[in-house]
Structure formats: C-alpha cells, structure tokens
Amino acid sequence: MSEKITSRKEDYSKWYLDVIKVSDLAENAEVKGCMVIKPYGFALWEKIKDELDRRFKETGHQNAYFPLLVPKKLFEAEEKNAEGFAKECAIVTHHRLKNDPDNKGKLIVDPTSKLEEELIVRPTSEAIIWSTYKKWIQSYRDLPILINQWANVVRWEMRTRLFLRTAEFLWQEGHTAHATKTEAITEAEQMLEVYAQFAENFMAMPVIRGIKSESERFAGADETYTIEAMMQDGKALQSGTSHFLGQNFAKAFDVKFSDQTGKQEYVWATSWGVSTRLIGALIMSHSDDLGLVLPPKLAPIHVAIVPIYKGEDQLEIIKEKINPIIAALRKLDISVKFDTDDQKRPGWKFAEYEAKGVPVRLAVGMRDLEQNQIEVARRDTQEKQTISIDSVVEHIQQLLIDIQENLYQRALKRQTEHTQKVDTYAEFKEKLEKEPGFFLAHWDGTAETEELIQQETKATIRCIPLDGELEEGKCMVTGKPSTRRAIFAKAY
C-alpha cells in the first residue's frame, strides 16, 4: 500500500480511479472499453447479487437464461428499441478463422464463413425474450411471466470509465409479461421499490425515486422509473431503472393472449435492471482520500485483525487469545481476516485494509494483551478505541450496525444539504455553477426546454420525484405553467 491516492479536492475523477486501483477492485482490460473485475471487486458484486437475487425470488421471480446473440431481424422488430441501441452494438458477421496464407502463425477471418444474417451481441434482451415469450403465451393462464436473468451485455461505448460505463458489463434484467396494464405498472413500481430499499438498506445510499422525462426514457418504454443517487461531488448517478413497456414489445412480436372471455389481447410488459455500475455508485457514495469505504452489509471482509509481534512465540500467544474471538465473530456471520503474513509490516497492513474499505480493523500487540484489551478502529470515522477483550465481540457486532447507519446518515445529510428549490433560471445557473447538487425546479414538460437547459448548463432532468408535491408553478425557462418540480442535476 505505497501507492498514493489523489485527493477528491485535487481531482475527483482521478481519485475515483485511484480508489479502484488501491482497493484492487478492477482494471482496464486489453479489450478497448472493457474491464477485468478482480477478485475483491467480484466479491463485492457477489454480495450485491446474492441480496438482490433473494429479493427478486421473494417477490415471485424466477431466473432463466436467454441467448447472448440476437438475430438482426429480431433486434430490429421494436423500432424505438432498435434505434436506441443500433449505434452502439457489437455485430457478429462471421463464424470461422483460417490461417493467414501470407503470415505464418496468424489467423484471418475466413470470408466463406460469412453469416446469412448478422447477430447482435445483446445490449439488452427485450427482443430475444419477447420473441420467446410469443411461444409461451396463449392464454391468461400463462400469465404473469416473472423472469429475471443475470447476464453480460455489450454496448459499444466510446468514453468508458471503470464500473460506471464499460463496453461490456454485468447486470440483471427482469422481463415480465402481464394480462393487464395495471398489473404491469404495479410490477414496475414494485421492482423500483426493491431497488430503492436495497440501495438504502444495503448500500447505505439514499435515493430519489422518480420517473424519467420522455427524452431520458428507455428506448421502447412507455414510462421509465428510476432511482437517482447523489455522489460526493454533487452529481447524480442513475442507479437502477424499471420500465413499464406498455404493449410495445407485444405488438412488435405479436404476442397476444386470450382473456377469460376468449378475447385476444396484446400482453403488457415490464423490464428492470441494475448493473455493475452499482459498484461505482458505492465507491462514490462513501469512499474517502484513504481509499474505499464499504457499508458492512456489502463488505466481503468485515473485520481485519493485525497482530503486532516479534517472533513466532509472541504470535502464538496472540493467536491463542484471538482465535476464540474469531470463532465467536464467525458464528455471528461476521467475516474475519486474521492477517499473519510476516512479510508485511503492521503499518502496511493498516493502510491496506483502510484502502480496501474493511469496516473494522483490530490491532493486537503484546502490551494490549497483558492489559486484556484490543485496539478497535472503525473505517468510516477513523476513530480508534481500546476495548476489553471480554466485550470485544459484542462491541464489534454493534459497531458494524453503527457504521452501516452512520454511512447512510452521512450520505443522506449530504444529499439533503445539496438539494434545493430554485425558481428562476438565473438562480439555477448561478447555484449550479457554484456547487453542483440536486435542483428542484418547475419545467414546462417539453423536450425543447429540457434540451436547451442541457445545452446551456450540462444539467439534465434526473427525474420527476414520485413523492413530489403538486404545486402551482411556472417553468423556470419559459414561464409556462407547471404543476410539479423536476430534479435537475449534472449526472454520470
């Protein structure tokens, strides 16, 4: 842990990448725009995945798996969706390499293996899934279909950044089919709430629940629900979306069902997803200039124990005292790393676990043991306390709860402090310039005004909050009437 982290103040973007580097979460791959998720980063993703998967199953969903490659004619069936993804997709055109006759040991694409129809590497799976649902749905008895898929997707992004925007990323995508519009809307709203509660209770990240403006909607959706979180630099990060797809895909793929009266109706749909982007959100919500800070509920390691000793004999004495504590902690599902690596100094280890965001770190030396105590350091506030060995297990158990809560409260305070109402465009521009954050402002509901604001300020409408009050007002730009404030912010 000798690598330096650029401070947030100095260069926020560089700080973000430095934190990823020192905490060993991921790195850029040899393939342009793609990343390698390293074991510690993947452990974090597994924690996220396990908890979300549990919540999906609890709400009645099952997992399944659909193909990676989508024939072009299926891809283009839903026009808006196709248009939305056509410019950024990886296209498979051939299926064989052959030896390069001019260059021994090298391979070239075999032109005779050209595909009759190109295949698109899925950027999202509505097309392939709805072409399949068509075969599964005849009657109202076949509905609802409540399916989720954990998968990789590819979107040919030009400007990429680890976790936040990569050409390939991991995600889950739920795809549901319903007999009624109401049921589909309820489903889309339910899944948004699943995401929101996960973000708040597990990631310790407060979010605004809202709906997207038409221009920010998912291509092919009638309504996009979103959770938006505020990062430490005041910018917004869209952290999860849930789409009410109306009958758009049912119509594109001609998926009808006979209702209880025998009448043929188009099926109603939703889709919803979160991705490895959540790891980016997690980093930017809590981390500091010393490295990653992880909420205990998602930390792969809860407690790191660093022994301070000279020689094998002292280490043995420490082990004898520490092993029962480790056993007691593990019994409480608290994961512990007892770092007895004697190639590294305690100071190096302290910095290492700090960089990796381990919530609690214990230091145990001989003098402490003689006094029957242990030094307990919490990552979030950097505070250290000396705790009696007899009560250290209970102390840590409570401390993990406190850290989880503290991180949430800290993030909520930041969000609250940087969220404000603005009533004029001048005021908005001035405040946005001074200090980014969330700005609640009236807007006339048109795409033109939205675009103008974006062009002039780089801020976009993040969402129209679901819990926003109805309020008579005037658009801050055009003065036209508005009944509800939207949130404007710069965004990732």
Added chain:
Amino acid sequence: MSEKITSRKEDYSKWYLDVIKVSDLAENAEVKGCMVIKPYGFALWEKIKDELDRRFKETGHQNAYFPLLVPKKLFEAEEKNAEGFAKECAIVTHHRLKNDPDNKGKLIVDPTSKLEEELIVRPTSEAIIWSTYKKWIQSYRDLPILINQWANVVRWEMRTRLFLRTAEFLWQEGHTAHATKTEAITEAEQMLEVYAQFAENFMAMPVIRGIKSESERFAGADETYTIEAMMQDGKALQSGTSHFLGQNFAKAFDVKFSDQTGKQEYVWATSWGVSTRLIGALIMSHSDDLGLVLPPKLAPIHVAIVPIYKGEDQLEIIKEKINPIIAALRKLDISVKFDTDDQKRPGWKFAEYEAKGVPVRLAVGMRDLEQNQIEVARRDTQEKQTISIDSVVEHIQQLLIDIQENLYQRALKRQTEHTQKVDTYAEFKEKLEKEPGFFLAHWDGTAETEELIQQETKATIRCIPLDGELEEGKCMVTGKPSTRRAIFAKAY
C-alpha cells in the same frame, strides 16, 4: 402433462429431447444452435453452481470476471489453442448498425464501423486471462493465483443438442498460475477430484477418473484429466475436464516470475471447467420413460404435495393438517410445493411432478386424513407407501437420503455391468456392436491406432483410468506392447 414421451427403447435420442420438453427445462432458441434455459432448468443449474462454487472457495479459489471479447492477436498467441478453436468461433467485426436506405424500418451493418482488429467471442478464456496475468505476476510472492469465472462461452457448433452441445453454453472456468510444475499438477488433480466427488455425491453419477490420450487433449494442454460417466445407453459422456497447461500459455504471453533466488522462470498453469452439459448428463443418468428423475441433492423441489378434495371446505381441512408438516419439512431445508391449483386435476398433477422428477410426492385425501395417514410416492422406484401423519416428516427425510443413494447405486450397477475387459479387436468389435459400454483394452499408445479404431467402430478412447493397474499386455489392434488398459467407448 398430456404430452407423450417416446420410450428409451423406441428412440433414445428422441426420448432425451422429450424428457427436456415435458419437464420444461429448456428449448431451442430463435438463434441457431442456442438454447433458452427455462426457469426449472435454470433452478437446476443454480443448484449445481452453488455447490460447485462452495467447493471451489473451500479449496482456496476466488471468483473474478474477464471480458467476453478477445482481440484476435491475443486469441492467436497460443498456437495450438488458437488452432483448436479457430474453426468454430463467433467473430465481431463491426460496432454499429444504420438505417437501410432501401428498406424503411430495417437496419444494416454500417460499413464505416468496421473494427481495425476483429474480436472473438470467447470460446474459452485462457488467452484473455493469461494476457492479464502477465500484468499481475512479477515475483513468486504473486503466486499462486487461484481464480475461477462463471461465464457464457460460444463455440460455433454445427450439430447441436440441448445441454449436450450448444453454440452458446454456460460454464465455469478455473485458471490458476503456479511457481512449480508439481504444484500445478497437484492443482489440476485436485480440481478433477472436486468434480468427481460432486458428480458422485450430488449428481449420484459414478465417474471414471482418467487422463486423455494426446489426440483428445485440450488444445494447448500438456495433460488433460477427465471424468467420464456412462449414460443409460452405454455411451460415455465427458462430464468435466481439468488441464495441466504446462508453461504453454506463460510462454505464449511471456509470463515470467522471479523465484526466491531471483531467477526468472515461466509460470506453470492449469485450467478446468464444467458446463451446462452436466444437466444433460444428469438427465441421461437417471431419467426414465415417465420423465426426469432428479437426485434429491439437486432437485429444486424435493416434495410435491397434491391435495385431493371437493370444495373449499375440504381443502381447508387438508391445509390445516398439512401446513405443520410443510413447516417442519422446510425447517429441515426440504423444499416443498403444495399444489392447490384448482384448475388442474390430481392425476394431471401426479404426471406433472413425475415428469419434472420431483423425488417425493404426497397425495392427501379426506379418507387418508380420517385415518391419520398420507400416501407417499417415491419417484425413483415408483413405489407408494401409506405413512402415518405423525411420522411422515422423519420418513421423508430418510426417504430423500435413500433415493439419493439408490440412484447412485443403480447407476453404478449399470456402469459395472457394462464395463468389461476385451483382449482382441474382434472381441471388442463384436461386443461393442452387441451392447455399447466401456471396454478396457490394451492400446499401443499411438494416434494412428486410435484413429483407426475410431474410423472402424466409432468408439474413442475416453481415458486411461487413473486407478488402472499396471499390466503387461498387447495392443488389441497392432499387438505392440502396452502396460495399461484404456477405456474405449462410443461417446456424446
């Protein structure tokens, strides 16, 4: 469950596909050669995955994720590996679609989006992973690297069959790096044993542990270890492989480390994988003419309960009696489906759970309840017993253990009965013709003889068993000396 299953005797291949269909595991996708894994099939894969993942972590491995797309120049770096996969890979050549000027609403590949270097959709990840390990390994302190990845891979197969051979499939691939040859070989052997024990203890499928002949080796390996299982038709199914890769990939990607004396050495490697093919193995090991038969340790549903009643009142009485039983079973981690769907008749449900291979089925009618008893049917033997309600929980708990054991013993008996030593080529051909199975025969160790046998009989060398005795003998074809018997069989 009105669909008929072709009997094994009538048409074994069709039976296999029928079982998949009636048990709702998977279906062919709209994309040629690919499959959709349906929720029940995916639940099975999740059970397999969870248990293997636990065993990988127990043996010190961590999960990570590497890119789907492999630049051609990395792909071609290890020559044998490249050659082995070059003829069956999906190649990405473009990254954008555009509107077809001649055909409104249609899209065509935008020729201006041609990639400078083509990308291969990974058929396996040695190339991308070793180009990454190069950055991670400098010193012996960086070794070993013990990483596993759960991923999708694509191999352009012409003749595909659900689960057994599909263009895209799901798998895990372990990729490890070691300082010494011995350590790498030990790792490859350890992982083979992890697979073997999983196959035997969880899939109830006995396997032969062995090494592959040179011509059946993984492209790029110095040695391929395999587990081979015998299906009900006597054919072999390669169920998992573990490769000692020597220094081949380290040399291809120039991955060296400095050892404790400071000397630069090439790194030693292994890779090992199992795939959704295991589901095919599972089906063909145990299922029968009524449908799927699942070993309890992998069954998504252990117990299906079918109430037999007239009217809501009777159902209420049954529920009252059954609910405590369900609660008691679930406490024992036994998963229960209580099927109260009143749109379907009990007989239909019986056939449905039979087809889906649910290990235990209860039928509960009013008359049974009056006598304080329940009908318990086991799927493997079709036997039914009437059991007192007071002891039904303990009975089921034991029954699941018995079914697991019975399936294994049944498969083992079949394997033993259809494994025989043959000493002459004539005897081999005659017996193979009469009844397929495993044939232990002497072989002179040459690829020519191996090929001749394959051409004449369609049988291949499945492996040279690791527990095979040293024995002086003569090759059944050429008469040349041999010290060990190989297993010959027809294979999937």
